[in-house]
Amino acid sequence: MIKVEWFYWLVAAFFLVVAVVRLTDREAPRRHASAAFWALLAFTFVYGSAVTAGAGPAWVEGLAVIGLAVLAGFGLPRKGTERTTSDAERERLASRFGPKLFIPALVVPGVAVVFGALLANVKHGDGLLLEKGSATVIGLGVAAVVALVVAMLMFRPGSVAVPFQEGDRLLGHIGWAAILPQFLATLGLLFQAAGVGDAVKGITDGILPKGSLVAAVIVYCVGMALFTMVMGNAFAAFPVMTAAVGWPLLVQQFHGQPAVVFAVGMLAGFCGTLCTPMAANFNLVPAALLELKDTYGPIKAQVPTAIPLLACNVAVMAVFAFPR
Amino acid sequence: MWVLLAVAVVIVGFALRLNAMLVVTVAGITAGLISGMTPMRILETFGTGFAGSRSVTVFIVVLPVIGLIERYGLQHQARRMISRLAGLTVGRLLAAYLLVRQGTAALGLMAVGGPAQAVRPIVAPMSEAAAERRHGPLSEPMREKIRSYAASADTVGLFFGEDIFVAVGSILLITGFVDTTYHLKLDALQVALWAIPTAICALLIHGARMLWLDRSLGRLAGAGAPAGEPEAVTTGAGR
Numbered sequence: 083m084i085k086v087e088w089f090y091w092l093v094a095a096f097f098l099v100v101a102v103v104r105l106t107d108r109e110a111p112r113r114h115a116s117a118a119f120w121a122l123l124a125f126t127f128v129y130g131s132a133v134t135a136g137a138g139p140a141w142v143e144g145l146a147v148i149g150l151a152v153l154a155g156f157g158l159p160r161k162g163t164e165r166t167t168s169d170a171e172r173e174r175l176a177s178r179f180g181p182k183l184f185i186p187a188l189v190v191p192g193v194a195v196v197f198g199a200l201l202a203n204v205k206h207g208d209g210l211l212l213e214k215g216s217a218t219v220i221g222l223g224v225a226a227v228v229a230l231v232v233a234m235l236m237f238r239p240g241s242v243a244v245p246f247q248e249g250d251r252l253l254g255h256i257g258w259a260a261i262l263p264q265f266l267a268t269l270g271l272l273f274q275a276a277g278v279g280d281a282v283k284g285i286t287d288g289i290l291p292k293g294s295l296v297a298a299v300i301v302y303c304v305g306m307a308l309f310t311m312v313m314g315n316a317f318a319a320f321p322v323m324t325a326a327v328g329w330p331l332l333v334q335q336f337h338g339q340p341a342v343v344f345a346v347g348m349l350a351g352f353c354g355t356l357c358t359p360m361a362a363n364f365n366l367v368p369a370a371l372l373e374l375k376d377t378y379g380p381i382k383a384q385v386p387t388a389i390p391l392l393a394c395n396v397a398v399m400a401v402f403a404f405p406r
Numbered sequence: 407m408w409v410l411l412a413v414a415v416v417i418v419g420f421a422l423r424l425n426a427m428l429v430v431t432v433a434g435i436t437a438g439l440i441s442g443m444t445p446m447r448i449l450e451t452f453g454t455g456f457a458g459s460r461s462v463t464v465f466i467v468v469l470p471v472i473g474l475i476e477r478y479g480l481q482h483q484a485r486r487m488i489s490r491l492a493g494l495t496v497g498r499l500l501a502a503y504l505l506v507r508q509g510t511a512a513l514g515l516m517a518v519g520g521p522a523q524a525v526r527p528i529v530a531p532m533s534e535a536a537a538e539r540r541h542g543p544l545s546e547p548m549r550e551k552i553r554s555y556a557a558s559a560d561t562v563g564l565f566f567g568e569d570i571f572v573a574v575g576s577i578l579l580i581t582g583f584v585d586t587t588y589h590l591k592l593d594a595l596q597v598a599l600w601a602i603p604t605a606i607c608a609l610l611i612h613g614a615r616m617l618w619l620d621r622s623l624g625r626l627a628g629a630g631a632p633a634g635e636p637e638a639v640t641t642g643a644g645r
Contacts, residue, residue, distance in 0.1 A: 090460050093467055130457030141446060143453030154427035167477050176479030176486060183483045186475050187527060190468055194517030219461045221517065226467040233474050248473025252522075253466070258427055263462040265430045268455030269416075272434040275451060276409050276441035284407070312413050317579050321587075329588055341596035344580045345569070349604045352565045356558075359420045363462055366426070368521035368557035372530055375546070377423075379554035380561065387562060387612045394607035402603070 083209055086216035087131045089223035094127035096249065103243075103250045107162045116159035122146055123261065147268070154258035161254035165247050179236075186233035190225045197221025256370040263363035266314045273313060279322040282309055286326045295336050296400055302327040303396045306347050307354035307388075314360025316351030323347065332403070342403035346395050353392040356384040412437035468522050476527055484528050485535035496537040496552060497620035500559045501613045503529055507563025508609060512570040519560050530556045540620070541627040548626050555619055559612070566608035569601035 101120035104113050126146045132138030153159070167175065176183065202217035204210065212220050230245060239245070253260060273279075286305055291297045302323060309319035328347055332338040355361045359381065369377045376382070412433045419429030438448035488494060503519075510518040519525070533556050538544055544552070568574045572594050581592045 086461070089464060089467070093460070093464055096467060096470070126456060127460060130460050133453055133457035140450040140453035140457070143457050144449035144451070145453075147452045147456045148431060148449070151427045151431040155425050157425075166473075167479075172477075172479040172482045174479075175477075176482035179478055180483065181487075183475055183478060183480045184528075186471055187480060187523070190471070190523050191515070191518045195515050198517060199514050216461070218516070219464050222464055223467055225517070226471060229468070230471040230474070233471050237474065237478050239474065239477070244477070245470035245474040248477050249470030250473075252469045252473045252476075252526075260466060261463055262426055262430070264456055264459045265427055267459035267462060268452055269430045269434045269437075271455040271458075272437050272448070272451050273412065276412065276437035276443070278409055278413060278437065281407050281410050312416070317576065320579065321583055324583070325587075329584075333588075340584065340590055340592055342600045344584060344592070345577075345597040345600035346604060348576050348580055349566070349569060349601060352569075355565065356561065359426070360416065362426070363465075364561050368525060368560070369554075371521050371526045372553040372557060374550055374553055376550055376554075379550055380557040383551075383554040383558035384562065387558070387608070387615055390611050391566075391604070391608055394611075395604055398603045398607075402600075 083206060084212050084220055086213045086219050087134075089219055090127050090130060092223055092227075094124040096246075097121070097124035097127065099246045100250050100253055103246060104159070104162055110162045111160050112158065113160075113162075115153065115156070116162075119150065119153045119159040119258070122149055122153070126150070147265075150258075150261065151265070159254075159257060161257070162250055164251050164254075166251055182236065186229045186236065189229040189232050190222075193225035193228050194218070194221040197224060252371070255373055256367065259362065259366055259370045262366060266360055266362055270313050270315055270318050274318065278312075279318075282312075282322055283326040286323070290327065290331070295404065298327060298331045298336065299396055299400045299403075302332060302343075302347055303350035303392060303399065306351040307357075307392050310351040310354030311358040311360065314355070314358055314362070316348055316355055319351050319354070320344075320348055323351075332399075336404055338399075338403040343399060346399040346403070350392055350395040353388040353395065356388040357381060409437055409440045411440060465520065465522050472522060472527050480527050481531040484531040488532045488535040489539060494536055495540060495620045496533045496555075496623065497617040499533055499536050500529075500555055500616040500619065503556075504559040504563045504613055504616060505609065507560055508567035508605065511564050511567030512605070514568075514571040514574070516564065516568055516571075516574075519564065521557060521560060525556050525560050529560070537623055541623055545626065548623055551619070551623065551626065555616065559616060562608055562612045566601075566605045570598055570605055572598045 097120045101117040101124065104110060104120060105117040107113055110116065126143055129138060129143055133140050133143045197212065198218045198221045201212055286301065290301055305323045305327065306319050309323060310316045313319055328343055332343045333340050355364060359366055365381050366377055368380050415433040415436050416429060434452065435448055438451065507519045530553050533552050534544060534549065537552055569576055577594050577597050580597055581594050584590050584592050
C-alpha cells in the first residue's frame with residue numbers, strides 16, 4: 083500500500099533542502115535563524131509520523147510547534163537571495179519554448195486527478211492501493227515529482243539544485259504563512275477541546291425566537307457563516323450549529339427536508355470561509371503567493387460575493403426545504 | 407462562556423494585524439488554560455493537532471516545479487498568448503476561469519486550479535496582460551486588485567463547485583455526522599443535488615463581479631492619471 087506518511091517525509095525533505103539552501107546563502111539576512119526555522123519544520127513533519135502512530139510523545143511535537151511560532155514572531159524565516167532568470171531572459175526563453183512551457187504545469191493536475199479520481203478505489207492485496215482517505219495528498223505528491231522530472235528533461239537546467247533554489251524563491255515569498263493553515267487547524271482542535279462550541283450553542287439558544295420558521299433559517303445560516311469565520315472552517319461549525327438549530331428546530335419542529343437543510347447550511351458556512359483570515363490556506367496563502375501588499379486583498383474581493391450569496395442560501399432553504 | 411475570550415484574542419489579533427502565528431498560539435494557550443487543561447496537556451494538543459493537519463501543507467511540494475517553469479518563462483508565455491486574443495478582457499477571462507474551476511470541481515477534478523499551481527504561474531499573469539492591453543501600464547492598486555480577483559475566482563469556483571461532487575469531504579462530513587448522530591440514512595446524492603441552486607447563484611454573482619472588474623479598473627486607471635496616461639509603476643512582466 084502506498085502510505086501518505088511517505089509524502090509528508092517528501093515535504094520534510096524539501097524543507098530540509100530549503101534549510102541547507104538558506105544556510106549556504108551567505109548574503110541572506112539572518113540565515114542561521116531562518117535555516118533553523120525550516121529545519122525545525124522538517125523535524126515536525128517526520129516526527130509527526132510517530133505522533134499520529136502513537137509511537138512518540140506528542141509534547142515533543144508541541145514544543146517544536148511553539149518553537150516555530152516564536153521564531154515566526156521574530157520575523158523569521160527571512161527570504162534568501164533570488165537566483166533566477168531576468169525579465170529579458172525569460173522573454174527570450176518564452177519565445178524559445180513557447181506553449182511547451184505549459185506541459186509540466188498541466189502534468190500536475192493531470193496526474194493528481196488520475197490518483198484522486200481513478201486510483202482512489204483501486205484494491206491492492208487485502209486493502210486499497212492508496213491509503214484510505216489520502217488519495218488527494220498522495221496524488222499531489224506524485225504529480226509534483228512527475229512534473230519535476232518532465233520539466234528537468236525539457237529544460238535541462240544543468241544542476242539538480244536549480245529547482246530547489248526556485249522552490250526556495252517561491253517559499254521565500256510565503257514565509258511562515260506556509261504553515262499558518264496547519265496552525266489554525268490545530269487551534270480549531272484546541273477550541274473544540276476547550277468547549278468553544280458549547281459556548282456558541284448557549285448564545286444561539288439565547289437569541290433564537292421560538293416559533294418563527296424564517297428566523298430559525300436565518301439564525302442557522304448566519305450562525306454557520308459567523309461561526310465558520312471564527313473557526314476558519316465550516317466543517318468545525320457544522321456539528322455545533324446543526325445540534326443547536328438545524329436538527330432540533332429546522333428538521334424536527336418545522337419538518338424540513340434534511341438533505342436540503344444540511345446541504346445549504348454547509349454552503350452558508352462556506353460564505354463565512356470566504357470572509358475570514360482564519361481560513362489562511364484559502365485567503366492568506368494566495369495573497370502571499372501573489373506577492374500582494376495587502377494580505378487581506380483576496381478577502382476584500384470575496385466579501386461582496388459572500389454577503390448576497392448568504393442571502394441566497396437563506397432563500398433557497400426557506401423556499402425548498404419545508405412543506406407548505 | 408469565559409472560553410470565548412480566546413476567540414476575542416483571535417479577532418483582536420487579526421484586526422490589529424499582529425503576527426498571526428503568535429496570535430494563534432496565544433489564543434490556543436488561552437483557550438486551554440481557561441478550560442482547565444494542564445500546560446502539558448496543551449502542549450500535547452498542539453503536537454497532535456499539528457501532526458494530524460500536515461495534509462494542508464502538502465501543496466508546498468509543487469513549488470520546485472512551478473519555480474522551475476517560471477524560470478524558463480511560463481508567466482511570459484501566458485502573457486504572450488493573451489496578447490494575441492483580441493477582445494479578451496480581464497473580466498471575461500476571470501469569469502471564464504471561474505466557470506471552468508467550478509465546472510471541473512463539480513466533476514471531482516479539484517486538482518485543476520489552485521493558487522500555487524494555476525493562479526500565480528498562469529491566471530494572474532494572463533489577467534494582468536489582458537488588463538494592460540486595455541488600460542495601459544498598471545498602477546500598484548490596479549495590479550493588487552487584479553491579483554486579488556484572480557485568487558477569489560479560484561476560491562469561489564472551488565467552494566461552490568466541489569459540493570456538487572458526491573464524494574467530497576464536506577458531503578461525507580454531513581452524511582457521516584447526521585447519520586451517526588440522528589440515525590438518519592441521508593442520501594449523499596440528494597445532498598450534492600441541493601448544492602446546485604447555491605452554485606448557480608455563486609456563478610452569477612461572482613461572475614458578474616468579475617465582468618464588472620473591467621469598469622472598476624477603468625475608474626482606477628482614470629483616478630491614477632487624470633490626463634489619460636496611467637501612472638506607470640512597472641510593466642510587471644517579471645511577476
